[in-house]
Amino acid sequence: MTEATTSIQALITQIQGGPLNYFLALAALGVLTMSIVQAAKNLLPLRERFHRAALQAWIARRERERLLEVEQHLIRLAADGNFKALYDADTEELCRNLEGVGQLAVDYPLHGSFATLLRSMTSPHIDDDLAILRNPAITGDARVEARDRVRQHLAQSINAFRLSTSSRWQRRLHLTSFAVSFVIALFALWIHGGASYLWAPFSALIAAFLAPVARDLVAGIESLRKS
Amino acid sequence: MALFQGTLHAGATISNPNGETGVAGIRVLDFGDRDYILTCAHVVAPPWDEREGAQIDTPAKAPGKAGESVFGSVHSWSRLRSGFTHPVDAALVKPFLGVRLSNEFLRLPAAPHRVMPDLRQFLAAPGAPSQLKIQTARGPVTGTVRAFTSRSFLLRNRPYHFADILEYEAQVHAGDSGSIVIDAQSRAVMGLHFAGIESRQGYCIPIEVVLKFFPEHKLRIAK
Numbered sequence: 001m002t003e004a005t006t007s008i009q010a011l012i013t014q015i016q017g018g019p020l021n022y023f024l025a026l027a028a029l030g031v032l033t034m035s036i037v038q039a040a041k042n043l044l045p046l047r048e049r050f051h052r053a054a055l056q057a058w059i060a061r062r063e064r065e066r067l068l069e070v071e072q073h074l075i076r077l078a079a080d081g082n083f084k085a086l087y088d089a090d091t092e093e094l095c096r097n098l099e100g101v102g103q104l105a106v107d108y109p110l111h112g113s114f115a116t117l118l119r120s121m122t123s124p125h126i127d128d129d130l131a132i133l134r135n136p137a138i139t140g141d142a143r144v145e146a147r148d149r150v151r152q153h154l155a156q157s158i159n160a161f162r163l164s165t166s167s168r169w170q171r172r173l174h175l176t177s178f179a180v181s182f183v184i185a186l187f188a189l190w191i192h193g194g195a196s197y198l199w200a201p202f203s204a205l206i207a208a209f210l211a212p213v214a215r216d217l218v219a220g221i222e223s224l225r226k227s
Numbered sequence: 228m229a230l231f232q233g234t235l236h237a238g239a240t241i242s243n244p245n246g247e248t249g250v251a252g253i254r255v256l257d258f259g260d261r262d263y264i265l266t267c268a269h270v271v272a273p274p275w276d277e278r279e280g281a282q283i284d285t286p287a288k289a290p291g292k293a294g295e296s297v298f299g300s301v302h303s304w305s306r307l308r309s310g311f312t313h314p315v316d317a318a319l320v321k322p323f324l325g326v327r328l329s330n331e332f333l334r335l336p337a338a339p340h341r342v343m344p345d346l347r348q349f350l351a352a353p354g355a356p357s358q359l360k361i362q363t364a365r366g367p368v369t370g371t372v373r374a375f376t377s378r379s380f381l382l383r384n385r386p387y388h389f390a391d392i393l394e395y396e397a398q399v400h401a402g403d404s405g406s407i408v409i410d411a412q413s414r415a416v417m418g419l420h421f422a423g424i425e426s427r428q429g430y431c432i433p434i435e436v437v438l439k440f441f442p443e444h445k446l447r448i449a450k
Binding site for chain 1: 253262
């Protein structure tokens with residue numbers, strides 16, 4: 001009995017001295033990295049620029065010549081002309097507003113520049129249906145069916161934009177986290193002389209790779225403990 | 228908030244944010260061919276919770292679970308005031324962008340014959356059909372026409388009076404409000420089922436009256 005207790009205590013001491021400490025250090029590194037990334041996101045117009053570039057590229061597929069005009073129109077309708085409010089919102093919110101504008105454009109295709117707006121938000125496959133919507137002489141079931149198709153197409157188009165934009169944003173965040181973790185780990189290793197100049201970058205690379213994972217694990221365990 | 232994507236068929240169950248449950252009656256179009264779901268005002272905008280833009284779920288959700296599958300928002304409705312006589316109990320729900328509305332399952336006749344004109348006169352004529360169908364979420368329910376009447380109904384213990392409504396015998400239940408009533412023979416739309424006595428009889432407002440209640444929209448029934 002005493003032998004078993006001693007063995008278990010020895011094992012725990014060994015784990016505490018080795019892998020556990022390393023894991024906790026990685027978790028702390030993860031938290032520090034995430035805090036830096038979050039602060040940068042809050043203080044710098046990173047998301048604003050990212051969203052603007054993404055939206056401009058999306059519009060430019062069809063309306064490269066009238067890009068700025070369409071963009072201004074979108075901002076006016078989606079965010080009352082508040083450029084920052086629209087682009088600084090998260091991707092989900094941005095796309096919800098785009099859906100609102102899209103709905104308006106489908107409902108009133110003959111109004112002002114809504115036709116250009118619709119064209120910029122859809123692909124060439126739907127041009128025949130857009131032509132029907134733009135022609136007030138076409139009424140009845142043909143018009144209703146064309147509107148149905150345009151609505152479905154537009155919804156899918158915005159969903160695709162949402163998916164690709166949020167995926168690219170997440171990938172950028174992951175890469176940034178990795179880079180920040182790497183720099184911090186490298187700095188720590190060099191300052192404290194824990195590793196040789198050759199070994200330090202390699203250690204930092206492993207730490208940077210594992211830090212976000214460790215941080216997520218700690219957050220998961222913490223939320224489980226709270227619930 | 229989760230969004231419903233796909234086709235919403237007339238006859239699906241719907242609910243308002245507080246969990247009031249009913250049926251998506253029928254797809255209607257306005258003068259600009261914009262489409263809406265026609266249903267009962269007491270389902271989507273009841274007197275105790277009237278909100279323009281309130282988000283409506285499908286399928287219907289229990290109170291507290293509303294917002295799980297939103298398909299559209301309340302656009303226009305007839306205000307219900309207790310103690311007053313009302314011509315209709317109807318509301319229009321505007322679908323969100325990714326939602327397609329369909330009357331496919333109603334198998335309606337071609338355009339000029341979709342609405343039964345002057346229902347009272349039609350039913351008074353000798354040899355007029357007496358069988359009707361109510362397109363509930365459980366499927367079509369057969370009923371027998373009785374007569375035009377006027378009466379009061381209780382909603383949360385408050386009386387709401389309705390004049391010129393059609394009474395019929397049918398196995399209707401709570402939650403069937405908003406269903407469309409169709410002539411069993413011609414399949415022309417007769418009215419909007421809005422009230423009933425559990426498993427015994429139901430009441431509908433003639434569809435012509437409902438469509439004309441929103442004059443600015445110039446509503447018509449979609450294919």
